[in-house]
Amino acid sequence: MFSELREQDDSLMTTQTAPGAVNGEHEEQRVIRVLLADDHALVREGTRRLLEAESDVAVVAEAASGEEAVEAARRLNPDIAIMDIAMPGMGGIEATRQIKAHCPKTAVLVLSAYDDEQYLIALLEAGAAGFLLKNVHGQELVNAIRSVARGESVLQPSLTEKMMRRLTNRSHPAQRSSDLLSEREFDVLRLAARGLPNKEIARRLGLSIRTVHSHLANIFQKMQVGSRTEAVLQALRRGMISLQDTYDTQ
Template structure:
C-alpha cells in the first residue's frame, strides 16, 4: 500500500520534528516536505502535491489561513488541516472561505493528530471541540433566519447532510439508513456539487447559513452517541 504523502508547515523546527515523528511512527504517512513560512508552504505544496498539509497559522510572511486559500486554489486535491495555538474567531470563521478540511488546537494528543490526518485524507472534516463550539454558537443564530428554499436537494440528500453535520461518518450513516457506503458517498458528492463546496465543514456551514440546519435539529437527532464537535478517526 502506498503511503500517504504529507507536508508540514510550521515556523518552529521542534514542532515539525515532533509531528514528523508521530506521523512516520504510523508507517502510513510519508512526510515529503517541511516549510517554515507561508510562502514556502504554498510553493512546496504546488511542487510536491502532497495529499495532506498540516498548517500552522502564525508564520512569517503570509499566515496559514492565506496560505491555505492559495494552496486550495492551486492544488484543490490537497487536504489542509489547520494545527494552531490560536482559536481567534477571525480565523475560525474563515474556514469555509479558504477550504480547510479541519482545525485543531495544539493541545490535542499525538493520537488525535494522527487520526485527524487520516480523516482529512479520507475526505472527512475534523474540528477541535472548542472550534466546533464557536462555529455552532455563531451559526446557530444565523440559522434562525427564514430558511431559503432547499428544494434542489433531495430528501435523502438533506437527511445525509444533517447526519453528516451531526458528526456521523459515511459508514455510520450508511448503517443508519440501510444503504451502502458508496451510496452515501454519492449523496455527499451531489450535496457538495449543489452547494458549491468541497468538504463536510463547508457543506454544514452553508446549510446552517441558509437556515436548513439548526442546533435544535441536530440535538434532536439520534446519532448513536456521536458528537458533531469531535470527528477524530
C-alpha cells in the same frame, strides 16, 4: 526554495487493503499525502517522524512559511495540509485561503497554539476543515488526519454551531439541493451536518461505510471542497440546508 522540502513519487497514490471489514467488505485505503507547514523546524521534524511511523500517511513536503505552503500545495496537490497560524510573511489564514482557491480538494487541518475564537472563525471562513491545538497527543493528530481523509469533521461542536449561526444570519439566495446533488447525496450531507460519523450515517441510511465514503467523495467533487466541514458550511451559505438540519433529532 522550500525549507527542507521533501517530495515523494507517484507511488503514494496507490491503495492498500485495510483490515477492517464492513458488511463483509474490505475497503481500499489510499495513502494520505500530507503537507506540513510550520515555521519551527523542530515541530516539522517531530510531526514528520510521528506521521511516517504510520503506513497509511506520507509527508510529501514541508514548508516554513505561508508562501512556501501555497507553492507546495499548488505543485503537489496533497490530500491534507497541516497548517500553523502564526508564520513569517503570509500567515496561516491567508495561506489557507489561497490553498483552497488553487487546490479545492486539499483539506486544511490547522495545528496551532492559538485557540482564539476570532482566529478559528476566520480559518473556517478561509476554508479550513478542522482545528487542533498543539498540545494534542500524537495519536490524536494521526486520528484527526484519518478522520479528515474520510470526510469527517475535526472541530469543536460549539465552534461549529457559532459558525453555522453566523452563516445563516447572512442573506443568500437559496439553491435547491437537487440542482447539484442527488437525493441520496443530500441525505448523506444532511446527516453529516449533524456531526454524525460515517459509521452512524451508514447505519441510519442502511448503507455500507464504503457507500457513504463514495457519496461524500461525490459531494466534495460536486461542491469543489476538500472536507465535510467545508461542504456543510457551503451548503448553509447556499441555503441548501438550514440551521435546523444540523440538529440531530434521534
